[in-house]
Amino acid sequence: MSGSLSDIVKTLFGESTQTVDIIILLTVLTLLPTIVIMLTGFTRIVIVLGFIRNALGMQQTPPNQVVIGLSLFLTFFVMGPVFTEVYEDAYAPYSQGEITQTEFFGRAMVPLREFMLNQTQKSDMSFFMKLAGQDGAAESPDDIPTRALIPAFMTSEIKTAFRIGFFIYIPFIVIDMVVASTLMAMGMMMLPPAMISLPFKVMLFVMVDGWQLVIGTVVGSFG
Secondary structure (H helix, E strand, O other): OOOOHHHHHHHHHOOOHHHHHHHHHHHHHHHHHHHHHHHOOHHHHHHHHHHHHHHHOOOOOOOHHHHHHHHHHHHHHHOHHHHHHHHHHHHHHHHOOOOOHHHHHHHHHHHHHHHHHHHOOHHHHHHHHHHOOOOOOOOOHHHOOHHHHHHHHHHHHHHHHHHHHHHHHHHHHHHHHHHHHHHHHOOOOOOOHHHHHHHHHHHHHHHOOHHHHHHHHHHHOOO
């Protein structure tokens, strides 16, 4: 059966549009976590927030539910224009019966591909293009296969998140070094430096409004 999902459903269940919509909705809900992770900026955001927690030395604060929740809402904030374009150009015409399901998926991928192309580094794109068997440079973005674009995009997201995390770690490492040197100079070598440096790191983070700075940095990195 080589037809689209809607053609297959219509063959099995008749022309019921409601049945087709339910099947499509359940399919999208099943794949939604994968779509969010692979096609949006969620990966970069959640890694950066994880770096903050580790740099502060608090492994469970904020808890995972808070980190994931904040990452999701920041992802929706960053991807807002893209989702709006998908809705206006793909979902709205499809829901009104103006385009087929195949056209719907094609139109929906256009803004997503544009977003991923803007965030993907050239070196990663070239690497995965070679792995895909296309050694030459693509003449246009349309020539880049999605199977190469998605892993290149995710690799670039991880790289960018690690770069941001590196700069996040620097001030906290300085505090740890100062506290450790002070304790050694005072002869308190048995006292764990992390126990003393933790409140100073939290105080510094609060005084400079760290959450706003980090969120502004990670959101601005998608510009």
